[in-house]
Amino acid sequence: MTDWIQFPAPTPAIVAPPSEESATDVRLWLLIIAALVFAMVVVGGATRLTESGLSITQWKPITGVLPPLSEAQWSAAFEDYKQIPQYREMFPNMDLAQFKTIFAWEWSHRLLGRIIGFAFAVPLAWFWLRGRLPKSVKPKLIGILALGALQGGVGWWMVSSGLVDRVEVAQERLAIHLLLAAFIFSACLWVAGGLGYGTRIIVASGRRRLSFFATLLLILVFLQIGAGALVAGLRAGYAYNTWPLMDDHFIPPSEELLRLSPWWSNLVDNVALVQFDHRMIAYVILALSLFHFIDASAAAGGRAARGAGLLFGHVSAQVALGVATLLLVVPLWAGLAHQALAMGVLAVATVHARRLHTAEAPADDD
Secondary structure (H helix, E strand, C coil): CCCCCCCCCCCCCCCCCCCHHHHHHHHHHHHHHHHHHHHHHHHHHHHHHCCCCCCCCCCCCCHHHCCCCCHHHHHHHHHHHHCCHHHHHHCCCCCHHHHHHHHHHHHHHHHHHHHHHHHHHHHHHHHHHCCCCCCCCHHHHHHHHHHHHHHHHHHHHHHHCCCCCCCCCCHHHHHHHHHHHHHHHHHHHHHHHCCCCCCCCCCCHHHHHHHHHHHHHHHHHHHHHHHHHHHHHHCHHHCCCCCCCECCECCCCHHHHCCCCCHHHHHHHCHHHHHHHHHHHHHHHHHHHHHHHHHHHHHCCHHHHHHHHHHHHHHHHHHHHHHHHHHCCCCHHHHHHHHHHHHHHHHHHHHHHHHHHHCCCCCCCC
C-alpha cells in the first residue's frame, strides 16, 4: 500500500573548501594579532625601562582585569609593593602618586595580554565552526593559542623571580618571556604568509640556497633578541658605553669575560660577556644579511632581492640604533625604539623567509 511512497535519499552534507576570501579574512586576523603582540612587546619594554614590572605583586588572571578603584584599594596595592625588596632598596621614597604611574604600565601590559587572548580565541572558534580554516592550518593555530596561554604563566614566573630575593626579575626568565612573545609574533606572520592558494614549495637549488640563508638569518634574529633581553635584564647597556671598543678592547680580556664560575654562568650572569655576545651576534647578522642581499640580487633579482635588501636595511638601522643607545647610556626613547625595531627586523626576516619558502621557482633555476 505504501509502495508508491518515495522517500528522498539523504543528501550528504557538503562543506566547501575555504575560499580565497576566507583566506584573506584569516590572514588579516592574524596580522592584527601580530600587531597587538608587537604593541605588547613595546609596552613590555616600557614597563621594564620604567622599573614598573614588579608593581603588581599578585597574579589574578580574572579579577585582575580591573585596577584599584578606590583610595583604599590603591593604598592596599601600594602596601603590597612596599613588602618587596625593590621598594625597600631602590625606591624607599616613592609616594602613592608615583606608584600609580608604574602600576599603570604593568596593568596595561597585562590587560593587553588578556585582549590578545580574547582577540585570538574568539575569532579562531568562529573561523573553525564556519569551516573557513584550511585543515593544515588548524594545528598551527591551536599551537599558537597554547603558546599564548603558556605566555601568561611565563610572565608571572618571570615577575615572581623579583618578589623575594631580588630587586629585578631574573634576566634568563625575561629572555624566555621575550623570546616566547617574539615566536608568537613570528608564527602569526608565518602562518598568515602561508594562506595563499596555488603556491608551491621551492625545489630548485638556487632558491633553496637563498631560502636557507633567509631561514638562518631568521634564527639569528631570534638569538639576538634573546641576547638583547639578557642585556636588558642585567642592565648591561649601562656598562661599556663605548664603541667599537669595549672600553679599550675589541675583545675584553678573559678575566672579564670568564670571571664567574662555573664558566657557563658567564653566558647569562656576566655583564661583560653578555654585552660582548650581543655585539658579536649583531656583526654576524649584519655581514650575513649583506651577503644574502648580494647573493639574492645576483641569483634571483626581483622580489627575492627586494626582500633581502629590505632586511639588510632594517638590520643596518638596528645596528646603528643599538650603537646610539649604548653611547647615550640607554635613554628611555632609545631603549624603546631599539626594542621596537628589533621586532621590525623580526617581521621582515619572517616574511622574507616565508616568501622564499613558498615562492615559485623557474624551471631553469640552479
